[in-house]
Amino acid sequence: MSGTGIRVAALDDIPEGEGITVDRAVTGTEDDIALLRDDDGSVWALNDTCTHETASLAEGWVEKGHVECPLHASRFCLRSGKVEGLPATRDAVAHRVEVRDGEVYLFPNETSS
Amino acid sequence: MTSTPELAGRAGRPTATPAGPLHRPSELTPTIDVSGLVDADGGLLDRAIFTDHQIYQQELRRVFAPSWLFLAHTDQFRRPGDFFTTYMGEDPVIVTMDKSRAVRAYLNSCRHRGARVCRADAGTTRNFTCTYHGWAYDLEGRLVSVPNREGYPDRFDTADWGLVEVPRVENHRGLIFGTWNPRAPSLREALGGMAWYMDAMLDHDGAGTEVVGGVHKWVLEGNWKLSAEQFATDWYHVNMSHASALMLLAPAGKSPRDEIVHRAGRQYVDPNGHGAGFPVHPKNRFDALAVHQWFDYEAARARLGDARVEGPMTNGHATVFPNFSYLPVNGSVRVWHPKGPDRMEVWAWTLVDRSMPDEVKEAQRLYNLRTFGPSGVFEADDGENWSEVQAISRGFVTNSVPLNYQMGLGSEREDGRYPGKTSELYSDAAGRAFYRRWQSLMNTPAWYEVDR
Ligand code: FES
Ligand SMILES: [Fe+2]
Numbered sequence: 095m096s097g098t099g100i101r102v103a104a105l106d107d108i109p110e111g112e113g114i115t116v117d118r119a120v121t122g123t124e125d126d127i128a129l130l131r132d133d134d135g136s137v138w139a140l141n142d143t144c145t146h147e148t149a150s151l152a153e154g155w156v157e158k159g160h161v162e163c164p165l166h167a168s169r170f171c172l173r174s175g176k177v178e179g180l181p182a183t184r185d186a187v188a189h190r191v192e193v194r195d196g197e198v199y200l201f202p203n204e205t206s207s
Numbered sequence: 208m209t210s211t212p213e214l215a216g217r218a219g220r221p222t223a224t225p226a227g228p229l230h231r232p233s234e235l236t237p238t239i240d241v242s243g244l245v246d247a248d249g250g251l252l253d254r255a256i257f258t259d260h261q262i263y264q265q266e267l268r269r270v271f272a273p274s275w276l277f278l279a280h281t282d283q284f285r286r287p288g289d290f291f292t293t294y295m296g297e298d299p300v301i302v303t304m305d306k307s308r309a310v311r312a313y314l315n316s317c318r319h320r321g322a323r324v325c326r327a328d329a330g331t332t333r334n335f336t337c338t339y340h341g342w343a344y345d346l347e348g349r350l351v352s353v354p355n356r357e358g359y360p361d362r363f364d365t366a367d368w369g370l371v372e373v374p375r376v377e378n379h380r381g382l383i384f385g386t387w388n389p390r391a392p393s394l395r396e397a398l399g400g401m402a403w404y405m406d407a408m409l410d411h412d413g414a415g416t417e418v419v420g421g422v423h424k425w426v427l428e429g430n431w432k433l434s435a436e437q438f439a440t441d442w443y444h445v446n447m448s449h450a451s452a453l454m455l456l457a458p459a460g461k462s463p464r465d466e467i468v469h470r471a472g473r474q475y476v477d478p479n480g481h482g483a484g485f486p487v488h489p490k491n492r493f494d495a496l497a498v499h500q501w502f503d504y505e506a507a508r509a510r511l512g513d514a515r516v517e518g519p520m521t522n523g524h525a526t527v528f529p530n531f532s533y534l535p536v537n538g539s540v541r542v543w544h545p546k547g548p549d550r551m552e553v554w555a556w557t558l559v560d561r562s563m564p565d566e567v568k569e570a571q572r573l574y575n576l577r578t579f580g581p582s583g584v585f586e587a588d589d590g591e592n593w594s595e596v597q598a599i600s601r602g603f604v605t606n607s608v609p610l611n612y613q614m615g616l617g618s619e620r621e622d623g624r625y626p627g628k629t630s631e632l633y634s635d636a637a638g639r640a641f642y643r644r645w646q647s648l649m650n651t652p653a654w655y656e657v658d659r
Contacts, residue, residue, distance in 0.1 A: 146354075148352065149343075149352060154333075164332075164333040164334050165336055165341075165351070166336060166341050166343065166352070166354070181341065181354070
């Protein structure tokens, strides 16, 4: 899918260093989506459920290009979803995000280039 | 601006912990009758209460577990997930603000194999995740994640394995206390007449108090009762133990003024074992100049009354039974954490009025640090005394010679100015009441023994 993407949030809804969850009913994805805002202000999207245990990555700690799971501290790359720290061993699914005029648009299942 | 945490929403009753067929044999918890160790009427004390291991174990069960114990200041919890770890007796606890902004406290021990689930002193978190095998608990104490959950039998229900919660948490003017005792009277009731004296420090102007960031912690050789008792009842030591510090604070080239050395004052004696002593000379205020100049004494007189301003507000010492003490004029607030019969850990905060400008708060902080910080000129004298007393107390002959608490015997009375029973400034009356309370708790089965 391409085009204009799905408007999922206003940028101001997501404090830096934190995340919010967007319901799969809105995004049409297999899992809810975690919109994660890095400490440089950029926004990224991953499947919300940690690949290790059942935990919401949107409740995790977002910092310097990574999100850390709030339960067992597994770490994932915001850009690619690649797992970067145990105990998780499987990558998270990343989705492309665009910010236009203070609005956040999601492109489900597209990867960022 | 700090919002005041809600105080609703806690369990109110003990957390159920499935024990199956486990039952602890009573030989593991022998009970000693302490009637013969404390003579509160005659003012005599057997030194074994400061050194004996069985007595110490019984104290944890019968003095600490059923009593209201100081946990933290409300200022330490501003948003959900803020936490502070401390001890109740020797039990490690986490104090935190849950998602509904209620301050709650939990035993800091994993229900799996017992590791601490929070190993930081203070901070902000979303969950308490055990670093041993990864069981994770939310801010409401629920077990929310168990790695390899499939490996447990069907009857394993995470609802049975949440953190053990401190069933009662209440605050008095920002000071948060907790108790394991589901049937304890309310905190306000347990403080009783002591609250009037505490409010001389906590209620200067209606804006309340806050704490300077950080807690000073230090370890001393010495039984926890030596310091708790001293803060309840002992102005007697001041001129002797702190002679050098008093000389230091006196105007250059002079020794301290006569009215500073020979003080008139009163000592409050609370039936629940609390105590507070304070000189009553109007010139007794004894603090940093910047604080003194900022303070509106007329407003304080209107709010608190002359008796409180000319006594428990301007100077003195106090203990809330069993192990919380404070010095009103320094803003020093501390807990004597027991660490075995021979050792204590002192945890000390500096309290300031929220209404103080920053430079006055800073002056208060520095003044408290210089006098009653870990290396304060007064604190060091006190610690030296307690450790000295403890260090020799294991000697067989030394340990069997009774100690004297007879000063001011029979002097407690209503004086018409200070509420409740008071004695002289120099008196052991509050000390006798402290040990009377201790003896009574030690000889009374606690709620869990009665329920069994
Ligand atoms: S001891 Fe906590 S998970 Fe095992
Ligand atoms: Fe002292």
